[in-house]
Amino acid sequence: MTYTPICRIDDILPDTGVAARVGDRHVAVFRIGAERFHAIDNIDPRSGASVLARGLVGNIGERVVVASPLYKNHFDLSTGECLEAPEQSVRAHAVCVQDGRVLVALN
Template sequence: MNAAILSFPPATDASTTSDPWTPVCAVDDIVPNTGVCALVAGRHIAVFRVGQNQFYAIDNVDPKTGASVLSRGLIGSLGGRIVVASPLYKQHIDLSSGECLESPAYSVQAHRVSIDGGQVRVALV
């Protein structure tokens, strides 16, 4: 499942609803300690599952190259922060904030994640 881009457009026109959440996949579709890429409102979003119950979402675009690859990065801990290492230049992105630890200029946008009825949902920020 990690190689695929999961695409779930909003069920209704965003102008007619106040619900910002978009379902992206089932919880069990994401293997613990990995990420997937989801297409949410036309944007590539990396959704990560850390352990059994922690979920994070950030823009999937590598800030140095523009390649849509962050969902394939390695998850780890650095200085007490949960991070993903970009598969290209290995910069570390904090999964909670989207901050690049090596250079804030290479930070990405973090998004909200919720679990509802076994579904992972993302709200773009």
């Protein structure tokens, strides 16, 4: 698995996301609390717009999700599953932190 550096940890405020390009893929990287990170595709499958990094982060039950800013569908940050329409799920990607930097590997 090849990891691509995205940004410094401090570049992502807790409970928000940032957009990045990894290869030819638009990726949304989220910081949950102080130390947890998740990455999913940034393209909203319903609209085709690269906007998921700008969605609102929250919880639905035990699941940590982001709500798309366009159609309000919720995407599980661990799996990429769209809770309202599973057929519109996105890919989840591996994230690691090294030397104060956030890195993503495409799955």
